[in-house]
Amino acid sequence: MTDDDLERAGEFVLGTLPHAERLAFQARLDREPDLQTMVADWQERLSALNEAYAPVPAPDLLPQIEARLFPTARATSRRPLWHWLAGVATAAALFVGAVVLFPVLRGPEAQPIAVLGAPDAPLRFAARHDGDNLILERIAGPAPAPGQAHELWVIAPGAAPVSLGAVETTLTVAYPAPPAGWTLAVTLEPAAGVPHPAPTGPVVAAAEITS
Structure with missing residues (x-):
């Protein structure tokens, strides 16, 4: 130190x-x-x-994140997450074919861009970008149960989620500079079939890309 x-x-x-x-x-x-x-x-x-100072309860930001990501679903009585795939953005669709998974690689030049999960949340992930790759690491919480997987999704404003792959301890994907204002989210999914065409499980952590 x-x-x-x-x-x-x-x-x-x-x-x-x-x-x-x-x-x-x-x-x-x-x-x-x-x-x-x-x-x-x-x-x-x-x-x-x-x-x-008087104590103030910490706000629950997850509903706000979900409302921003999925405004149509909020307006129609909380439809399941996968219903939001109608209206896939062109940029998101083009990205699907470009995703390539690589072994774990994190150099000292990787810059933090988001922390998925509140500081006191039992499950959290840290996202970084090294200029060529997006790197997501589970920094708190256990691995999913056998037969399940944590799956990372990127969501452009107004677009549908696009899978970046399953997160074990670390996930590295080739990715251009991630745009600030887009959102990264992790859901709990069946391990078979990753990357899935659409999320089916609950959102376990999410955050907006800050830089």
């Missing part, structure tokens, strides 16, 4: 880290005990600041 790590831990607790740096720090925090200790120390030092 370095003095820079100590400073970043303090900024993380205060909430002053820029968004991209906060995502990268959160990904490290999940797997580095020394960093967790630094954060706990800062939380204790700064706990007196909390006395000036």
